[in-house]
Amino acid sequence: xxxxxxxxxxxxxxxxxxxxxxxxxxxxxxxxxxxxxxxxxxxxxxxxxxxxxxxxxxxxxxxxxxxxxxxxxxxxxxxxxxxxxxxxxxxxxxxxxxxxxxxxxxxxxxxxxxxxxxxxxxxxxxxxxxxxxxxxxxxxxxxxxxxxxxxxxxxxxxxxxxxxxxxxxxxxxxxxxxxxxxxxxxxxxxxxxxxxxxxxxxxxxxxxxxxxxxxxxxxxxxxxxxxxxxxxxxxxxxxxxxxxxxxxxxxxxxxxxxxxxxxxxxxxxxxxxxxxxxxxxxxxxxxxxxxxxxxxxxxxxxxxxxxxxxxxxxxxxxxxxxxxxxxxxxxxxxxxxxxxxxxxxxxxxxxxxxxxxxxxxxxxxxxxxxxxxxxxxxxxxxxxxxxxxxxxxxxxxxxxxxxxxxxxxxxxxxxxxxxxxxxxxxxxxxxxxxxxxxxxxxxxxxxxxxxxxxxxxxxxxxxxxxxxxxxxxxxxxxxxxxxxxxxxxxxxxxxxxxxxxxxxxxxxxxxxxxxxxxxxxxxxxxxxxxxxxxxxxxxxxxxxxxxxxxxxxxxxxxxxxxxxxxxxxxxxxxxxxxxxxxxxxxxxxxxxxxxxxxxxxxxxxxxxxxxxxxxxxxxxxxxxxxxxxxxxxxxxxxxxxxxxxxxxxxxxxxxxxxxxxxxxxxxxxxxxxxxxxxxxxxxxxxxxxxxxxxxxxxxxxxxxxxxxxxxxxxxxxxxxxxxxxxxxxxxxxxxxxxxxxxxxxxxxxxxxxxxxxxxxxxxxxxxxxxxxxxxxxxxxxxxxxxxxxxxxxxxxxxxxxxxxxxxxxxxxxxxxxxxxxxxxxxxxxxxxxxxxxxxxxxxxxxxxxxxxxxxxxxxxxxxxxxxxxxxxxxxxxxxxxxxxxxxxxxxxxxxxxxxxxxxxxxxxxxxxxxxxxxxxxxxxxxxxxxxxxxxxxxxxxxxxxxxxxxxxxxxxxxxxxxxxxxxxxxxxxxxxxxx
Numbered sequence: 001x002x003x004x005x006x007x008x009x010x011x012x013x014x015x016x017x018x019x020x021x022x023x024x025x026x027x028x029x030x031x032x033x034x035x036x037x038x039x040x041x042x043x044x045x046x047x048x049x050x051x052x053x054x055x056x057x058x059x060x061x062x063x064x065x066x067x068x069x070x071x072x073x074x075x076x077x078x079x080x081x082x083x084x085x086x087x088x089x090x091x092x093x094x095x096x097x098x099x100x101x102x103x104x105x106x107x108x109x110x111x112x113x114x115x116x117x118x119x120x121x122x123x124x125x126x127x128x129x130x131x132x133x134x135x136x137x138x139x140x141x142x143x144x145x146x147x148x149x150x151x152x153x154x155x156x157x158x159x160x161x162x163x164x165x166x167x168x169x170x171x172x173x174x175x176x177x178x179x180x181x182x183x184x185x186x187x188x189x190x191x192x193x194x195x196x197x198x199x200x201x202x203x204x205x206x207x208x209x210x211x212x213x214x215x216x217x218x219x220x221x222x223x224x225x226x227x228x229x230x231x232x233x234x235x236x237x238x239x240x241x242x243x244x245x246x247x248x249x250x251x252x253x254x255x256x257x258x259x260x261x262x263x264x265x266x267x268x269x270x271x272x273x274x275x276x277x278x279x280x281x282x283x284x285x286x287x288x289x290x291x292x293x294x295x296x297x298x299x300x301x302x303x304x305x306x307x308x309x310x311x312x313x314x315x316x317x318x319x320x321x322x323x324x325x326x327x328x329x330x331x332x333x334x335x336x337x338x339x340x341x342x343x344x345x346x347x348x349x350x351x352x353x354x355x356x357x358x359x360x361x362x363x364x365x366x367x368x369x370x371x372x373x374x375x376x377x378x379x380x381x382x383x384x385x386x387x388x389x390x391x392x393x394x395x396x397x398x399x400x401x402x403x404x405x406x407x408x409x410x411x412x413x414x415x416x417x418x419x420x421x422x423x424x425x426x427x428x429x430x431x432x433x434x435x436x437x438x439x440x441x442x443x444x445x446x447x448x449x450x451x452x453x454x455x456x457x458x459x460x461x462x463x464x465x466x467x468x469x470x471x472x473x474x475x476x477x478x479x480x481x482x483x484x485x486x487x488x489x490x491x492x493x494x495x496x497x498x499x500x501x502x503x504x505x506x507x508x509x510x511x512x513x514x515x516x517x518x519x520x521x522x523x524x525x526x527x528x529x530x531x532x533x534x535x536x537x538x539x540x541x542x543x544x545x546x547x548x549x550x551x552x553x554x555x556x557x558x559x560x561x562x563x564x565x566x567x568x569x570x571x572x573x574x575x576x577x578x579x580x581x582x583x584x585x586x587x588x589x590x591x592x593x594x595x596x597x598x599x600x601x602x603x604x605x606x607x608x609x610x611x612x613x614x615x616x617x618x619x620x621x622x623x624x625x626x627x628x629x630x631x632x633x634x635x636x637x638x639x640x641x642x643x644x645x646x647x648x649x650x651x652x653x654x655x656x657x658x659x660x661x662x663x664x665x666x667x668x669x670x671x672x673x674x675x676x677x678x679x680x681x682x683x684x685x686x687x688x689x690x691x692x693x694x695x696x697x698x699x700x701x702x703x704x705x706x707x708x709x710x711x712x713x714x715x716x717x718x719x720x721x722x723x724x725x726x727x728x729x730x731x732x733x734x735x736x737x738x739x740x741x742x743x744x745x746x747x748x749x750x751x752x753x754x755x756x757x758x759x760x761x762x763x764x765x766x767x768x769x770x771x772x773x774x775x776x777x778x779x780x781x782x783x784x785x786x787x788x789x790x791x792x793x794x795x796x797x798x799x800x801x802x803x804x805x806x807x808x809x810x811x812x813x814x815x816x817x818x819x820x821x822x823x824x825x826x827x828x829x830x831x832x833x834x835x836x837x838x839x840x841x842x843x844x845x846x847x848x849x850x851x852x853x854x855x856x857x858x859x860x861x862x863x864x865x866x867x868x869x870x871x872x873x874x875x876x877x878x879x880x881x882x883x884x885x886x887x888x889x890x891x892x893x894x895x896x897x898x899x900x901x902x903x904x905x906x907x908x909x910x911x912x913x914x915x916x917x918x919x920x921x922x923x924x925x926x927x928x929x930x931x932x933x934x935x936x937x938x939x940x941x942x943x944x945x946x947x948x949x950x951x952x953x954x955x956x957x958x959x960x961x962x963x964x965x966x967x968x969x970x971x972x973x974x975x976x977x978x979x
Contacts (some may be wrong), residue, residue: 035702050271054494054590057463062333064532064573065500066146068465073345076411080418081267081343087420088150091142092259095217097138099252101132101226106248108238117931132240132666133228136221136518143217145420148180150512151210153189153350154342160191167737175357180214181426182354186363189353190346190468196479201344202265209258216254222248267341271542334490338479345467348413349382354403355416355423356448358385361362367472367507375498377471379508381461381515382412387424397521400562400971401457403540404447405509405533408951411467412460414446424452447528450960454967456526463500463508463536471498501575502596505532506539506603513540514559524562526970531621531951534569534628538603545608562970564611564942568606568951571631571647572623573598578649579623579794586648601631601643605939609920612943612966617785621951624786625649625798632941634802638690641939652796653691656698663705666698667889679897682904688807694835696898697799698890700777700792707774710767766883773875777895779864781845783810785946803898807866809944811915818842819916836916838907839951840866865903872896921969 036044066072156166166185178184192200219226223244240248353359374734386400406412415423445451448458462469488947509527516522530539541564570576572598577585589596604611624630631647637644651657655667655674669672677695680688771977779787784805791802818836843864854860864869876892879885885892905911914924923940945962949955955963 005229032242053425053592056588060589060592061499061501063577064466064502065408065463067406067411068500070332070465072409073467074332074334074336074339074420074608075762076348076414077341077344078267080348081265081339083418084343084347085262085266087146089259089262091139091146091153092255092262094135094139094142095147095218095258096252097211098132098135099220099248101135101253102220102227102240103245103252105132106245111770119177132224136224136239139217140221140962143214144180144182145426147210147214148178149182149218149354149420150347151207152178152180152182152185152354152716153347154207154210155313156185156189156350157192157199158207160189160199161193161203163169177357177425183357183359183425184361185350187353189350189361190490192342192344192346195344197343199338199340199342199344204425205261206258206342207263209254209261213251213254216247216251220244220251225248226229233402239630260329265341265343267339267343283970287403308921310701334493335486335624345411345413348418351414351420352413353382355420355425356452357387357425359383364461366511366963375413375471375504377474377498378469379461379512380412380468381459382415384448384452386455386457397526398457398516398525400455400524401459401516401522401524401530401963402447402451402526403459403461403509403513403516404451405505405529405536405540406463406466407531407533409423410530410533413467415460415865416446417834418575419866422446422449424449425574444960445954446582447530450955450963451900453966456489456967457522459512461508462503465498465504471504475592486741501593502535502598505536506543509536510543513544517544524970526563526967527561528565529565529569530567531569534566535600535603536567538600538607541607541611542603542610545606551935553606553879561607561609563966564604564607565630565966566600566948567614568616568619568622569600569613569628570626571599571601571628571634571643572626572645575626575647575649576622579626580621582951583649599643600605600628601635601646604628604632604942605635605641607644607939610946610970611940611942612921613942614963615720615785616947616950617790618948622796623793623794624791625801629809629944630786630801634801634806636808636939637687637804638693639799647801649756649795650797650800652694652698656694656796659698660701666695666702666894667888668749677894679894680901682901684903684910685823688803688901692794692898693800693803696803696894697792699894700788700799701796702891703770703777703888703895704789704792707771707882708769710884714767720915731767752922764877766881766885767876769875770884770888773892776863776871779863780861780868780899781843781864783813783843784807784944785864785948787862803902806902807905808941810902811911812918812944813946814842814906815912815915816919828867835909836912838912840864865899868894869900869903921966 032044032048035047039047062069157168176184192203195203223241224247226241227244349361353361358717360383362381362383366375366377366379368376369635404415412699422858444453448460464471490790509529513525513527517525527537527541529535541561544561574586574589577589580597604613611634613629615624615627617627618622619627621860626647628647631643634646635641637645653661653674655669656673658669658672659666659674662671664670667677675691677691681693778787778792779890780788782788782791782805783803784802786802786805788799815838818838822836822841823838845864845865850859850861854861859933872892873896875885876889876896878888879892906915917924918941921943943966944964945959947955947959949959
């Protein structure tokens with residue numbers, strides 16, 4: 001009330017408030033009023049609704065496909081430009097040091113006037129002839145890996161930008177490499193069309209300087225030959241030959257000129273407020289700096305304007321700067337400016353091709369109609385052959401290849417990283433050490449190196465709308481500054497330009513896969529899709545497997561890829577958004593993109609080829625309940641193979657929501673009583689029903705809430721958390737793993753936790769038994785990477801997913817453990833047999849000595865299913881004495897019965913047989929028997945790979961070996977796994 005009172009007592013404030021309000025209303029209303037005079041009032045409403053719908057679709061596309069936006073690839077280009085300048089600068093420094101050392105040791109003047117010598121390092125006074133060899137070898141490494149590579153790439157791009165064919169100025173070397181040991185560039189590397197005009201001039205100047213530096217260094221090295229090849233370590237010579245000194249002086253001048261030129265090539269940075277050019281020595285502030293980056297001051301890009309005004313103390317601040325920053329971010333997305341440095345995606349692509357033997361670029365045409373995501377255009381593809389694969393490909397066939405489908409923020413140009421370190425053109429010992437450290441081909445820091453080392457050719461590509469790949473006509477290569485051209489580009493981009501969608505990703509992957517098997521003769525194709533790439537990979541595999549999709553006379557395996565691998569992918573996009581942002585996003589995405597089909601589970605099940613699904617239950621981006629693994633399990637177990645909506649957030653039935661709110665037993669609400677749900681039994685019940693699964697979730701949740709209440713009520717200090725209290729406990733359910741100690745008075749006598757039996761006439765402590773039962777239940781190993789307690793915390797539908805995953809994929813985990821046990825000492829078994837016997841110990845994956853880590857509170861391990869069943873039944877036996885356990889008897893009985901059903905079903909002969917077949921990439925036998933994995937006739941769930949690497953990280957060594965084992969199965973069976 002105080003502001004209103006002040007406004008009433010001080011008229012000037014009241015008048016100012018009224019005027020401000022009317023002005024704000026006028027600013028908001030006037031444009032619509034003027035527009036209504038042209039298109040009528042109904043037209044204004046239609047434009048507002050249509051504009052909002054278009055904006056919503058753009059936001060969904062921005063979130064789903066960030067790699068197609070300037071914000072992502074612009075940051076990649078800027079980071080690569082900074083890295084390139086650093087590497088070239090380091091190369092110049094090493095060349096300068098080697099040249100100066102040769103000049104110093106060749107100078108005949110032995111006086112004290114050292115200033116006559118171009119000495120930059122005081123340690124050079126102590127340098128001898130024996131030190132020249134190591135210096136020049138190091139400089140030679142930088143020449144080959146950095147200067148030679150950038151010279152080849154830059155000259156190729158400059159000649160392409162000028163419409164001239166690339167010339168091989170570096171000459172040929174050995175092993176199909178050029179003079180400096182790099183792979184010759186093949187295909188359309190680029191033409192610098194995405195950088196500013198000034199950057200193209202800089203690229204031409206840089207190319208000339210690099211060429212001069214290489215020529216001068218080659219001449220100096222030849223003149224230094226007698227010194228560098230001296231087997232005596234330099235003791236037979238006292239100075240550098242005069243001819244070599246002259247060549248080194250010319251090299252020194254060129255290297256210093258190149259080093260002084262490099263700072264001008266750094267891209268502008270918002271943090272560089274001194275000149276707005278990221279260290280641009282010739283740019284400075286104002287119009288000169290803008291012209292240096294190819295932008296005129298009145299029409300410079302929003303990012304450059306922000307950079308030039310960020311450090312001006314006299315400029316606006318606060319809200320104005322915030323508005324300006326927001327406008328800059330939006331403008332760079334809707335109207336991407338050209339890159340203000342020559343080191344763009346074209347150079348990055350060329351450097352990648354230079355690092356791998358036989359690598360080449362090729363274009364693949366997209367379908368010519370808009371049906372099924374076509375619309376024409378071309379897909380940019382990079383082919384990197386395995387060792388010896390280039391010769392095989394030249395004969396018209398490729399024995400083994402992998403098509404890698406990028407995640408949503410991925411580009412093929414960065415599929416091997418932005419660093420120059422790596423590749424397979426040179427051994428690790430010859431790699432220059434850059435600021436980012438060293439990485440060799442053997443390190444396998446990317447999927448390309450992994451598959452090349454495994455013997456597979458690698459094909460990388462960009463989806464249409466990403467990088468240079470495009471739908472319809474190619475993007476215009478001219479960028480005109482000014483307000484009118486900018487508005488025209490924004491209107492064209494919003495209304496007519498190609499935009500990626502779920503269907504276009506699938507179409508692109510299928511077009512490339514079909515090209516590989518029909519045009520390039522790939523005999524055994526593995527389609528590997530990571531994250532959203534799993535959607536593209538599954539769609540491509542499904543379409544390749546359709547009858548008549550490919551002429552079988554061209555390739556007998558063409559219609560069936562050798563393997564489909566969906567790596568950390570989702571079941572559908574709506575489910576991911578719901579658990580990552582909020583439940584409302586599912587309906588929003590369906591309303592804004594009604595024609596998008598992101599049902600990965602459907603394509604995966606429909607693919608008639610060997611397949612595998614890799615999933616990390618602790619994925620921070622794709623929640624376990626919305627993962628492809630969960631979508632497949634839900635579809636096969638509860639829906640008879642129907643995948644629509646699998647993985648989306650689902651509210652539990654009303655009776656369970658009401659009983660949870662009332663605090664009563666599961667399904668025993670006074671206001672919404674439910675039906676009696678019986679525990680399924682094997683083999684009478686071949687599948688779990690949806691009601692049974694939700695009832696299990698409600699029972700487990702009820703036990704957790706009661707155990708948490710009992711612990712808080714009794715105040716047991718004996719239960720010490722092993723990992724600290726959870727800050728995300730859901731409605732009183734504490735899922736913190738607890739461990740009993742002997743400090744509590746009655747704990748030791750009751751023998752809670754199975755550590756000593758009853759030990760006397762005292763009856764078991766019911767509340768202690770309850771807490772111990774909950775601890776075991778929360779830590780129950782679901783065999784797919786997620787303990788039951790974590791699923792309970794995420795809601796009823798997450799528990800349902802956990803249960804379905806256990807019965808669909810858990811058998812593979814248990815059978816694999818049983819086979820390892822059989823192959824162990826004294827096992828006498830054979831791997832891969834379908835008559836494996838399952839023992840209770842096969843459910844236990846705790847390491848040896850786990851008891852010690854749990855006793856001292858340093859670790860908690862998942863509890864095997866048979867042990868949990870025994871503990872629940874022990875608590876159930878004590879429920880006859882009354883108290884809290886008696887109230888929970890129905891819930892304890894149902895949970896114990898359901899988990900026992902899971903154990904019995906997984907251990908049955910039929911499931912063991914089909915799980916063994918799944919591990920061998922074979923589909924389950926469709927004999928109509930009860931041994932099938934619950935998948936009916938709708939498809940195979942594939943082989944399950946349990947990961948622990950997170951969403952964006954590379955596989956661990958153990959996980960890579962697991963994948964190599966899968967690839968060996970593909971090779972051994974020759975791609976003929978389809979039944």
